[in-house]
Amino acid sequence: MLFRETVESDLDNLLSCVVDESISWAHPDRLLSNLEDGQYRHDRIWIAEQDGQILARAVWWAFANSDNPLALDCIYVHPSVDDRVGLAAGLLEAAHEAFGDRPAYHVFLQNGWRDDPTASAAIAWRQEAAARAGLTQELERLRYQWTPLAPMPKPSTRVVFTEEPDDEVFVEAFRQVAQGSLDFDTRQALTRMDPVDQAREEVEGYKSMPGDRSWWRMAHTPDGRLIGFALPEANNGGPVVGYLGVVPEFRGQGYVADLLDEITRFHAERGVERILADTDTTNLPMAKAFERAGYVNFSVRLVLSAYE
Template identity: 25%
Template sequence: MLTIRAARADELPALTTFPNDDERNAATSAYLAGLLEHDCTRPEWCLVAERDGALIGNVVLWTVPGRTVPMDIVLLEPGDPATGQELLAHAADLARSLGAQNQGHVLDTPAQAPQFQRDPQLRETLLAATGFTVARDGCRFLWTAGDPMPAQDARLRWRSLSDLGQEPFVELLADSFADTKDSIWQAEIAEHGLREAAERNLADMLEMDHEPGWFEIGYDERDQPVAASLPARTPSSAVIGLVAVARAGRGQGYATSVVARGTQLLVAAGNTEIRGDCDAGNIAMFKAFQRAGYRNFANRKMFSRPL
């Protein structure tokens, strides 16, 4: 008989383990321990599938530290298809009971630490069967200590949010969103309009771990705001965060300038690994990461379902 329940204290943080797979078991356990420590998840949000006394699958809910409503599924070990469907159904019920209206999940290929999402076709099939659709087909980029530092753009003068206040950031984001190639932002604009989409994205970034001077706008030689840089940290990595280029500044390499600026600030703060994401179809942003010395280490599909 299959039982879906919250993990017991002695089952955390390892949850489902696999024989002869020490690398995966250690990395995933350490990852979940970090999520629990940073209040990105809670023991009662860690569900396991048990059959005949053995754990055969698990699903873990996630949110931004400080929030009480889970936003996404961050870890999923589906076991067999039937078990996976039961786990995803329980994950939906739990999140809905806590006030969530939508639920997301990301699938990275190739499989790698810390999630080790093997059997991607099985996972995609399960997600589709339980109401998920693809919200973004994206690419992931990585810079690590020892890689060349990207050159800084001498054309730009940077001013921080603490100096400018939020309004110039909202205005620049709204302007850049007007012809965005990012599918996530396109969906937000369709639902909320340009101005509110910009406000919501800035609010989300402000919730992330960052230093007061990191969020900046770059001004060109005519003192016009042309680009916004919003790097931050997650519990597992530093991230370039949000890159925005005003429509009047397009075609001048400012997206690369933003990635370079964010990299400089994050490295100065002691970070040795920095990640970034963009839509697979956003060729300009893809090239911006490459020109700044980042490598495309994985592809990431972002899924979402209404609850």
């Protein structure tokens, strides 16, 4: 069995891989369009090959300008393979070694997937393979969407929103908001990083998204005290909530709604058809805020990652 990254001449064989399970996957249209715009690259698609046939395929995603693969998008194993867990794990390990990194596996599933035997079976063997390759940590995120069918939120009467061109002001606000956060990635990052470095990394991460930096808003009380910030953003799929945060001293007063409404209004006034957002199942205040603001939970993102 040969594990290798692909080259352009593999394209026809890559397109013939079919996943017919209830799980997100790199189907031919997605493969072609993402290869075209650089979100997929041949050196980030790995195959297990025998006698010229693809027996397993793993596809990693990244923003077009990223130096490294950012997420594993798809695991496929040919139906004829008996030990699909072993083969997929071997393929992931080989690619991880070449990348010098173990990007998290992001799987999109329908709501209630645990009660659906086909969806649970589709994820079960992949999860086992991912775990063998070191992706042992599991996080479930709720996916929300807002459409113009929901009411247009009114402007806040108690929060003043302003543009802030100085990144360092956002770094300081991110640092404060990270305190006591229920967001899993933030909590994890703070166990291994200095809070200012963590905040700076967040700001850089959001700046690398396709939205416009000028969309970001600081949030203050009318007498100038910092409440937090609201970051309307976009990814390659369109407008997203991006991020918002309330500093610890203002929590528990419902400010999350003012900030989320500002983001929603910002995008809605640009005439967008849909705003997407994710939050961890454990971030209950955030999940409730989405629901109160007319966002509808339409699916689940399962993230399997390596302990850092």
